[in-house]
Amino acid sequence: MYESFYGLTANPFQLKPDPAFFYGSKGHKRAMAYLDYGISRGEGFIVITGEVGAGKTTLMRNLFHKLDANRIRATQIVNTALDADDILRTVAAAFGLPHENASKTTLLGRLELFLRQCDQQGRRALLVVDEAQNLPPRAVEELRMLSNFQTDDSCLMQIYLLGQPEFRRTLLSPDMEQLRQRVIATYHLGPLDYFETCAYIEHRLRTAGWQDDPRITDDAFAAIHEYTGGVPRKINTLCDRLFLMGYLEELHVFDEPELQTVIGEVQREFGMHAE
Structure with a gap:
């Protein structure tokens, strides 16, 4: 009006x-640098946390806008109030793969085939998980397992986790040690x-x-x-x-x-x- x-x-x-x-404050520029660093590394997890409304999703939209679709097959999931059995189905759906009534074994097989096809095309898969604080630990573990898909010389899927500050508690819990070892950068986005x-x-x-x-x-x-x-x-x-x-x-x-x-x-x- x-x-x-x-x-x-x-x-x-x-x-x-x-x-x-997009406005590049000091914090947003630094967070953006970590996201770009992750793309250049092509492996592991990047974790970005921040309060509600701090601009995490805007950061990701800015990143997606810059990505070369011929090199990166990127997708994002935002409905993370899921249990471990649903997370793989949601990831498959995000990449446009058949997922209805599929077993875990079938979903993993389809995802691996998809990721290897991307690799043959010279592309890498990037999965962005928004509102990661809503994920139960078992669902986070399922995501970690997806990072095991790799060839002799490259990782087939990279994962960015965005969440509110409480997600750090999940990340620091004793049973998340294997995930922490795969986090290559983490940043908290302040006001x-x-x-x-x-x-x-x-x-x-x-x-x-x-x-x-x-x-x-x-x-x-x-x-x-x-x-x-x-x-x-x-x-x-x-x-x-x-x-x-x-x-x-x-x-x-x-x-x-x-x-x-x-x-x-x-x-x-x-x-x-x-x-």
Whole structure:
């Protein structure tokens, strides 16, 4: 609604991850470097953790956007509330393999055949598992077993695990020793600091054609950072509401009072109270 009012070409604060809006904060650049490092190594596990809304999925979308499909056959699974018997079926389905009513032995055979065919074509398989904190230990172990598929000189499947901080507890448990030995890099993605929050907002706005209308004051930026804690998804949600109010009220300057009005509305809607 507010895009045309402010002369924007797109919604700058959409929640859907879009590589076009990727902002490389210090943390996101470092995490991206680990993902790229994993691709160059072509083996093992990469583990990326972060709070809800920190930008883990956006990182992966950015990675997928850069991958050479002639070299990497990549896929992602996000429904990880699965038991060990379901995880192989889900992986097979993600790669487009027949999986209905198949036994574990059959699924493993189909996956191995698929991976060897990829290798013969000069391609490597990359499996990205999102929301890994929901996986029970036995399901994680099944994923580890998939990394055993290899030729004499190369690994046939590489796995990236993305999860909330509690996934680290799973990773550090005594029965995960074999998996830990195969993790070649791990990184925790933290929130944006104040200056990154300002730059993140301006980056998304300028990507959508922003010409400094509306103007956002320093006090408004400070209020955004304080309320959201520098979490990108929270920033997007709050700024989207701010711009909607600006459109409805025909505002061209956002200052702290406007932010406090929007924050108050959001808190009332969710039964929260300002501290």
